Amino acid sequence: MESQMNANQQALAWLAEYRSPGASAAHLLCDRHDSDAIAFTLVEPDLSFDSMTWAQLADESRRMATVLAARGVRRGDRVPVLLGKRRALVVTLLGLWRLGAVHVPLFTAFATGAIELRTEGSGATMVVTDASQRDKVDPISAVTVLDVDDLVAESATAEPLAESVAIGGDETLVQLYTSGTTGKPKGVPVPLFCLASFQTYLHYSLDVSADDVFWNAADPGWAYGLYYALLAPMVAGRTSLLLNQGFTPESTVDVIAKFGVTNFAAAPTIYRAMRAGADLDGITLRRASSAGEPLTPDIVSWGVDNLGCEVRDHYGQTELGMVIGNHWHPELAEPLKTGSMGQAMPGFTGGIVEGQIALDVKASPLLWFSGYDAAPEKTAERFTDDGAWYLTADTGRVDEEGYFSFTSRDDDVILAAGYRIGPFDVESVLAGHSAVNEVAVVGRPDPEGIRGEVVEAFVVLAAGVEPTEDLETELKNLVRDQYSKHAYPRTVHFVESLPKTPSGKIQRFILRR
Structure with a gap:
């Protein structure tokens, strides 16, 4: 009980700092960290790699911000970015945030239709991409296409932006879109103070320590990758590994082995593929976590035998980030229960309302979702009539010890x-x-x-x-x-x-x- 109270207090302390009217994304995500420490380890398909320090990220993103400003990017502008997991992605995003602009994530596997839906839906007038993706964006007549390699070349000789915009904790940092599992994707404005929730998950649920080699294999074009491979490590000052290629079981194992990954997070699909077709000899993880889809019990036991630790299931949504988990941090870790995705994360209180997994709005100070972009009817579906509970549309159960179990999407x-x-x-x-x-x-x-x-x-x-x-x-x-x-x-x-x-x-x- 005392450990839970301490964790809640820490979460509230982060919330107070990140929600202040003077909060700056550039300061929280980069400028306050040890300039000589490694921010990202950037890995290419051949396993060659480059390490980027916080000082390098700060300098390159300041120069990128100058170039983007010259192209017309202003505070509040929605700017979709369609790039692989490369150095230019991180530099571009932080450059946008230095200007107070809003990042609209795009996934490199998207076709033109999915890209157009997000650009038009967000009201964007320009898209940042590279030559490998440009043919998908060119058919969209309403936007100007900015080639990131041109921007990087130009930024090499640009003056660094003198002062980054402080947007305040309640302003929008990202406008992400839901995955479209059950219908048309909906725009989710993500405020700057979401970083308190993301850091709480990184610290207490994933237990990413300063000594870990941390790799979240999810793509930053989607919520779990954006929130916990980029934003959470950046706000916490932890090194994050990015692999600039799509998933294969073999490449995943090769990266874990070569870089000595100790703390790994991925979707159940990845663990199942590794189980089906990868040589795991010599792989030993300190922590293994799963999110994005329910984790079936067979993967948990397989992890113990093949990865050196059990795979712990966590639960969240694009609209929430992660809110329930089998937490790894020693202060909160509890024995696993078969089929359970764990207990509420510090800063959240949950229950079952109308048969759905739900969050008590007043008792969940880290809850940051306030509604979908320009979709009041869809927003109303996410809350009870009195506004007291957020409804996930996922049915489930909770036992007397606070362990939640997922049963299905309400539609399913x-x-x-x-x-x-x-x-x-x-x-x-x-x-x-x-x-x-x-x-x-x-x-x-x-x-x-x-x-x-x-x-x-x-x-x-x-x-x-x-x-x-x-x-x-x-x-x-x-x-x-x-x-x-x-x-x-x-x-x-x-x-x-x-x-x-x-x-x-x-x-x-x-x-x-």
């Missing part, structure tokens, strides 16, 4: 013969079978018109396993015997892959079609 609940079935519960059972690499469960209309919906499973098999009628029957019986007779899948589809958003979340609405 399966209504079968009067029962409400959470896909995650069924998926957890199926994922424990040695033949299963990945699985998604959805509800489909009952062809007999009796049960309302029936459960159907889509299974990606482990390497070398052949689909058979016997295996389908075995998987059905596994759910029937280990979970519930009413929830077993009436059909098991063996598929090559599951439809996912670019951030790795399963798109169950596509499977329901």
Whole structure:
């Protein structure tokens, strides 16, 4: 109890500092740190690397700010940035924030349509990108395209910006868009004081220490990567590793081995791929964490045997950052409970309201979401009528010790013969079978018109396993015997892959079609 109180007090201290009217993003994210310490380790696909100090980041971003200002960037402007995980990305973002501009993240796997939705939705008039991505942006007639390599070359001889804009803690730092798992992506304004929440997660849930080699493998085009591979390490003054390429199991293991990564965070998809096809000899982690999708229990035990530590599940949303977790910090660490994503993070108080995982607004001082951009009706859906609770639209449970368990997105609940079935519960059972690499469960209309919906499973098999009628029957019986007779899948589809958003979340609405 005392440790929890101390953690809450620390979180509130960060909040008070970062929410002040004079708060400056450039100061909090860079200028106050030890100038000689390493800010980022930037790794190329061939594993060559470059280390950037806080002094270098400060100087290069000040020069970049001068160049961006000359191109017309002003305080409050929304500026989408479409770049890989390279040095110019970090320099450009901090250059924008020095001017008081707002970063609109874009993911390099986006096609033109997704980019246009975010540029038009944010009211942006210019986009920063490079030659590898330009063909996606050029068809968008309403924006000016700035080539980052031209900006970098110009900034080499530019005068550094003399004084960075202090926007204050309540002003917008980032305008991010939801992943579109359940519908059209929505704009989420992220205020500067969100940094208090992000640092609390880095410190207490991930337990990133000064001695760690920390790597969050998520892409900064999405919330988990932007919040916790860039912003959280920057505000805390911790070194963060960025790999300038997409994910493969082999490259992930190679980076962990070469750079001696001790604290690793990634989506469940990455852990499953590593389990299916990577040589993990010699890999030993101090901390391993998962977020973005529910973590099935089989990955937790696999981590103990293959990574040197259990994989701890954490929960959050684009609108919230991370708010619930199996915290790693020794002051808050508790034994894992099977199927649970942990307890509320310091600075947050949660419960179950209207069947959904919810946050008590008054009792959650680190809660920073105030509404979607220009979408009051969608915003209203996120709060109870009296405004007292934020509703996640995720159904779940909480026990007497405050451990939360996820069951499904509210849209994904399966209504079968009067029962409400959470896909995650069924998926957890199926994922424990040695033949299963990945699985998604959805509800489909009952062809007999009796049960309302029936459960159907889509299974990606482990390497070398052949689909058979016997295996389908075995998987059905596994759910029937280990979970519930009413929830077993009436059909098991063996598929090559599951439809996912670019951030790795399963798109169950596509499977329901």
